[in-house]
Amino acid sequence: MSDRAFATRAIHSGQQADPVTGAIIPPIYQSSTHVQDGIGGFRGGYEYNRAGNPTRDSLQTQLAALEGGVAALSFASGLAAEDALLRGILRPGDHVLLGNDVYGGTYRLLTTVLAPWGIATTTAELSDLDAVRAALRPETKIVWVETPSNPLLKIVDIAAVAEIAHAAGAAVVVDNTFASPALQQPLSLGADLVVHSTTKYLGGHSDVLGGAVVFGDDRFVEPVTFQQFAVGAVSAPLDAWLTTRGIKTLDVRVRRHSENALAIAEWAVDRPEFGEVYHPGLSSHPGHEIAARQMSGFGGMLSLGLAAGPEAARAFAESTELFQLAESLGGVESLIGYPPEMTHASVRGTALAVPENVVRLSVGIEDVADLIADLEQGLARIASR
Structure with missing residues (x-):
């Protein structure tokens, strides 16, 4: 299956028809435990749902195929995936180098949950390779990359950062949630692990919570798998099945998300109400050339800085309908x-604080003319206040 195109892998990887009934959609194995053929005689290797479940295994096969990984694990949430990865790899005294524009939950996990355990975290502008070199320490074990970043859509050169990190003995983790594997495969660019909130583009329908770790390097599989088993934040069978169903349309959905977001970004740059438009598809974006090289599209996310300031941003966020x-x-x-x-x-209140005039848009797959009209009426509404 690895030689098939992305859209084909998304539909078929891990999705063999049921051998008993021929059902083209694999069943949901909504079972907490599995009968053993004698003590230790596991049928198909299955014992207890926390240790393994056929529905979850199907999703994990699918995730590994999408990212070109050697294995994947599916979790109850994106943060559960991040926590298992970090606890599986790090030990007290280790250091994580984090980008200076990242999801707030990742920062909170590292600086409030793991810091008392003895994990040090510093932030740097990862798009500046000299800053990356300067921020690395002998005890740095992980360089954590978001690209595009959340919410300011910064772009990091994955291959260049991986080369620097590996020379220093550090692993590279890429949060690929914003791009999705439909647009970017970090493992092929030198990253060691990929994390996802599968709640987002992979699930794609706002009806399931989940997370994933995909491995490009065998040496990390066992410690993170043990962490998942020991702590137990696994995805439930129904959640895994819903995520699998969402992934089958990932390729076509993300293309539409990307087209709509770029059209809105191009509309927004001509509007005086916006002082900043953050979207890597714009030629004016400082990371545009790198994004064009390492992504096959620019994604469905963009952020806007309201020229009138924070109050206008808050009002605009409360004035749209679609x-x-x-x-x-x-x-x-x-x-x-x-x-x-x-x-x-x-x-x-930290160095990672988001400018208070910024709103973030997750652009859907509705008709783009309707979406632009909605934004225009939102602007008109706040102008009339």
């Missing part, structure tokens, strides 16, 4: 959020 005010992203419907008080409230 763009519904909510956290999360990557669903077929469009969402708008105010990161300083929503997704990134945990980094307020």
Whole structure:
């Protein structure tokens, strides 16, 4: 299957028809335990749902195929995946180098949950390779990359950062949630591991919570797998099945997300109400050339800086209709959020604080003319206040 095109792998990897009935969709194995043929005689290797489940295994096969990995693990949430990865690889005294624009939950996990365990975290501008070199320490074990980043859509040269990190003995983890494997495969660019909130583009329909770790290097599989088994934050069978179903349309969905987002970004740059438009598809974006080289499209996310300031940003986020005010992203419907008080409230007052005039758009797959009209009426509404 590895020689097949992406869209084909998304539909067929791990999705063999049921051998008993011929059902083209593999069943949901909604079972907490499995009967043994004698003590230790596991049928198909299955013992207990926390240790393994056929539905989850199908999803994990699919995830590994999408990212070109040697293995994958599916978790109850994106943060559960990140936690298992970090606890599986790191030990007290280790250091993580983190980008200076990342999901607030990742920063919170590292600086409030893992810091008391003895894990040090510093941030740097990872798009500046000299800054990466300067920030590495002898005890750096992980360089954590988001590209495009959340919410300012910064672009990091994965291959260049991987070369620098590996020379220093550090592993590279890429959070590929914003791009999805439909647009970017970090393992092929030198990353060692990929993480996802599968809640977002992989699930794609705002109806399931999940996370994933995909391995490009065998040496990390055992410790992270043990962490998952020992702590137990696995995806439930129904959640795994819903994610698998979503992935089958990932390729076509992400193409539409990307087309719509670029059209909106190009519309927004001509509007005086926006002082900044953050989208890597714009030729004016500082990471545009790198994004064009390492991605096959620019994604469905963009952020806008309201020229009139924070109050205008808050009002705009509350004035749209098709763009519904909510956290999360990557669903077929469009969402708008105010990161300083929503997704990134945990980094307020830190070096990672999001500018308070910024709103974030998750552009859905609706008709783009309707989406632009909705944004225009939102602007008109706040102008009339």
